[in-house]
Amino acid sequence: MSAVAAEVADPRVVLSARGLGKDFAGFTAVNDVDLDVHHARIHALIGPNGAGKTTVFNLLTKFLQPTRGRIELLGTDITQTKPDKVARMGLVRSFQISAVFPHLTVLENVRVALQRPNGLSTQFWLPLSSLDRLNARAEALLADLGLTPYRDSRAADLSYGRKRVLEIATTLALDPEVLLLDEPMAGMGQEDVAMVAGIIREVATQRAVLMVEHNLSVVADICHHVTVLQRGEIIAAGDYATVSADPRVRTAYMGNEE
Ligand SMILES: Nc1ncnc2c1ncn2[C@@H]1O[C@H](COP(=O)(O)OP(=O)(O)OP(=O)(O)O)[C@@H](O)[C@H]1O
16 A cells, blocks of 8 residues: 555546657657545656656646646636746746756745745845835745755755755745646765655645656655556556556656666
């Protein structure tokens, strides 16, 4: 049994795709993908190299326009919506570490991120009360993500794992309903993997998380739902115990496990 098999009914669906497909010049990269992502649940998208995981991510965030299918966010059809609007509606993709400013401190990075959704960055002069609110929110975000001890460290001086957590913190400044993480454990040592996994679990108590992840022990540990792609199509879906016992999944992963 997966450590996080859902014992109770899943909360509401916040992001769903039906019949999602993408062709590139006649090559079908993604075909007939159905997906339901739930509030307060961690959903993994897994599959061997070239299975279509990144393409599905790009379709959901609207960085790519689907060839077929329909996507709904919080009950609204976003199939034709532009990526910036989708982000403002609450579907936010965590960019890679380069989104963090290396020479700013941890606190400064979070403050910069917080100024964006509040529209404060466009203001020349800020009333003291706005700054106080901003500082309080920044400190709260740092505390939530275990970054308080590093608040005055330059981002460049953080460990790889902490940089990833800071990057997640800047994304959370937008207060997303759905957070998409692209291989959050990539390139990390075991200690950082455990720390970041704990943070993602915490973050997901307030929102949905959809992640592409190659580290299957992390998927087994923290993900409530797993969708397995192969050659652009779903070959299995369910909790980790269910999909890992599926003969098609075992065959797909033979020789591909990392
Ligand atoms: N812009 C593109 N033009 C043509 N083919 C593409 C394009 N983007 C992706 N593909 C193809 O679509 C398929 C799925 O690619 P995708 O990157 O989504 O897979 P993935 O599961 O994310 O792989 P990986 O685990 O290696 O990152 C691959 O065969 C890839 O070559």
